[in-house]
Amino acid sequence: MRLHLPLALAASALLAGCAATPSRPAAAPMAAAAADDNLNAVAWTQTAIEHDLIYLQTYREAQSHLLAALRDPQWDALSKEDRAAPVTGLPPAVVLDIDETVLDNSPYQARLVKSGGQYDEASWAAWCKEERARAMPGALAFTQFAAAHGVAVIYLSNRATDLDTATLANLRKLGFPVAGPAAFLGLGTVLPGCEQIGTEKGCRRQLVSQKYRVLMQFGDQLGDFVDVVANTEAGRKQAIDGYMGWIGTRWFVLPNPTYGSWEPALFNNDWSAPPAVRRQQKLDALRYN
Known part of the structure; x- marks a missing residue:
C-alpha cells in the first residue's frame, strides 16, 4: 500500500530536505523497460492455477472417452487427408505433440523474457538436452492409462530428429511410456513419396496411419491435427472445417499463449x-x- 502525505506536509518535508543537503545534479530518469509481449503469457503459464486445471480437465475428459474409442473398430482420429491405409485390423494408438502438450518448456520461454532474447535453434537444442522439462498436468496419468490398456503412445513432435535421445530420456525420467525410438517422430522423419512442407506434420501422420488406428490426437497447435495450407485467420478456420465435431472426443486442443x-x-x-x-x-x- 502507498501512503499519501497531505500536500502541505509533503512540501515542508521537501523544503527541509533541500536546506539540509548540498545541491547535486538531478538523477537521470530511469529508462522504461522495453515491452515484452510474452511476459504475461509466460507468467500465466507458470503461475496460474487455471492453466493446470485446463490441462487436467482435458486429459481427464480424454481418458473418460478412451475405452469407448478402443472398442469401436472404426473409430479414427486422423483426417481423411492423413488416413493413408484402412483402419481395419490395425492396432490402436494415441498421437501426442510433445512441447506444451506433454512437456512444459516454460522455463526456456522465461529465460528469453529475462534476457530479452528470441528463440533460436541453438538455445532451444541446449534446453532440450538439459532433459529438465516437467510433465504437463494430466499428461502422465493419461498416457500411462492408455499404455496399460494396450494403446501405443506415439510422440509426434517438431523437435528435430537429432534431439531424439535427449527427448526420450526426458520423457522416461518423468515416467511417460516410451516403447522405443520409433515412438518419437521428430522433424526430419521421412515418409517416402510424401513431400513435407515446412514443419507440417501431415507426412508423419500418414506414416502413423500405415501402422495404427489413431484413437485420439493431442496438441497445442492447429498443425498438430491437420496441415494448414494458408496460415491466415481465414485459412486456419478452413483447415478445421468439417472437424469441429471431433473437438473433445478425438482431438484435444491445449492452450499455448507463448x-x-x-x-x-x-x-x-x-x-x-x-x-x-x-x-x-x-x-x-x-x-x-
Whole structure:
C-alpha cells in the first residue's frame, strides 16, 4: 500500500530536505523497460492455477472417452487427408505433440523474457538436452492409462530428429511410456513419396496411419491435427472445417499463449519484418468492438 502525505506536509518535508543537503545534479530518469509481449503469457503459464486445471480437465475428459474409442473398430482420429491405409485390423494408438502438450518448456520461454532474447535453434537444442522439462498436468496419468490398456503412445513432435535421445530420456525420467525410438517422430522423419512442407506434420501422420488406428490426437497447435495450407485467420478456420465435431472426443486442443503459428498469422508470416512492425500488425489485428 502507498501512503499519501497531505500536500502541505509533503512540501515542508521537501523544503527541509533541500536546506539540509548540498545541491547535486538531478538523477537521470530511469529508462522504461522495453515491452515484452510474452511476459504475461509466460507468467500465466507458470503461475496460474487455471492453466493446470485446463490441462487436467482435458486429459481427464480424454481418458473418460478412451475405452469407448478402443472398442469401436472404426473409430479414427486422423483426417481423411492423413488416413493413408484402412483402419481395419490395425492396432490402436494415441498421437501426442510433445512441447506444451506433454512437456512444459516454460522455463526456456522465461529465460528469453529475462534476457530479452528470441528463440533460436541453438538455445532451444541446449534446453532440450538439459532433459529438465516437467510433465504437463494430466499428461502422465493419461498416457500411462492408455499404455496399460494396450494403446501405443506415439510422440509426434517438431523437435528435430537429432534431439531424439535427449527427448526420450526426458520423457522416461518423468515416467511417460516410451516403447522405443520409433515412438518419437521428430522433424526430419521421412515418409517416402510424401513431400513435407515446412514443419507440417501431415507426412508423419500418414506414416502413423500405415501402422495404427489413431484413437485420439493431442496438441497445442492447429498443425498438430491437420496441415494448414494458408496460415491466415481465414485459412486456419478452413483447415478445421468439417472437424469441429471431433473437438473433445478425438482431438484435444491445449492452450499455448507463448508461441505458435497463430502469431505469425497476424503479420503475414513475415518473420523478417522488424519487431516494431510485427508488433504494430498484431495491434492492428485487435478488435475493439
